[in-house]
Amino acid sequence: MTTTTIRLPEALKARVAKAAERAGTSSHSFILEAIAEKTEQTERAAEFNAQADSRYARIVESGKTIPWSEMRGYLEGRVAGKTVKRPVARKLTK
Numbered sequence: 001m002t003t004t005t006i007r008l009p010e011a012l013k014a015r016v017a018k019a020a021e022r023a024g025t026s027s028h029s030f031i032l033e034a035i036a037e038k039t040e041q042t043e044r045a046a047e048f049n050a051q052a053d054s055r056y057a058r059i060v061e062s063g064k065t066i067p068w069s070e071m072r073g074y075l076e077g078r079v080a081g082k083t084v085k086r087p088v089a090r091k092l093t094k
Contacts (some may be wrong), residue, residue, distance in 0.1 A: 006031075016030060016031060039042040062089070063091045064090055064091050064092075065089055065092055066087045066088070066090075067087075071087055074086060074087050
């Protein structure tokens, strides 16, 4: 494990110490967990955006999509436990 030095303002350092105490851990562990959580959050956001970009590129390429009103009805039916016909993507007119 490598060592990294961070400089914290005194007010933040005190807040971290109190939060760590409430969590039953050391300031060091609390900071490591916070860094890991933020890293995971950023990675998930990047994956989400990459998937959204990929899906949008497919829509642009094919010109086909499903109107939200149809998709919403489909999803609401599924959530309600109904057997519903899956909407079909099609070229939309402007």
